[in-house]
Amino acid sequence: MLSRQATENQRKERGWLCFSVRLIKMQAVIEVPNFEFEPPQLWPVASAEPYSWIPLDGDCSDAEVGLFVSGLRSALEPTEFASPQEVVAQIVAAEDLILCGGLRVTDTVTGAVVTPGCCAGLEDWRTWAAVLGGRSPWLGHDPTPEVEIGVEELRVWQDTGAHRRAAESVVVPRPLLPGLLNGVHRDLVAFLPLVRRxxxxxxxGDNGSTLVEAIDRDFEVTAPFPIAAE
Incomplete structure (x- = not known):
């Protein structure tokens, strides 16, 4: 016969499996800039509503990659350029590349979605690893997402303070988080060759290689992500 502890462990494993089947998704996303008041784009960009979200992975189209690079430009001093080469030269010359975004968490069964808050940046996506040490990372403001850390579960809230209970939230079993973060890492690694293409x-030309290197450096894409799945 199984011991009481072994039986309890089996219950927990079945519960975590149920959450896996429910497809809790974690994706690297960028916020679509509002290009209305900017100089014309010098390459095709994806048609998307300003302030909506575009996930980054190995399935992105050229137009979505173009939108990503235009977003990098939007974060810099607005200037009119005559060619794509001049735009990218400004991007790679920047001290640090930043882009509004972060990680989006979705429960595909309930439809609950938690997105990054204002001023959150994709460049800080690795700070989610702090949750494994018992701390919620800063995820933006207005709304102000937060991770409520329990013994066996994490509840990711879209907002905090007086607005928390009215906000959407997604429950993530703690043992699933390493796998979700490693999945984000794989998606970003798969996105990088699309920028080169x-x-x-x-x-x-050569500016393409320099652009890829700058993105890899500032968004910490290919650097090892030493989080083992539990």
Whole structure:
């Protein structure tokens, strides 16, 4: 016969499996900039509502990659350029690349979605690893997302303070988080070659390689992510 502890462990494993089947999704996303008041874009960008979210992974189209690079430009001093090469030269010359975004968490059964708050940046996506040490990372403001850390579960809230209980939330079993974060890492690694391909297609030449290197550096894409799945 199984001991009481072994039986309890089996119950927990079945519970975690149920959550896996429910498909809790974690995705790296960027916020679509509002290009209305900016100089014309010098390459095609995806048609998306301003302030909506675009996930980054190995399935992104050239137009979505173009939107990502235009977002990098939007974070810099607005200037009119004559060619894509001049735009990318400004981007790679920046001291630090930043882009509004972060990680989006979705419960595909309930439909609950938690997105990054204002001023959150994709460049800080690795700070989610702090949750494994018992701390909620800063995830933006207005609304102000927060991770409520329990013994066996994490509840990711879209807002905090007086607005918390009225906000959406997604429950993530703690043992699933390492796998979810490693999945985000794989998605970003798969996205990077698409930037190289996009750069070749619009004729950036050597600037294309420099752009990929700058994105990899500032968004910590290919650096090892030493989080083992539990």
């Amino acid at each position: 996009w750069a070749d297609r619009i004729g950036l």
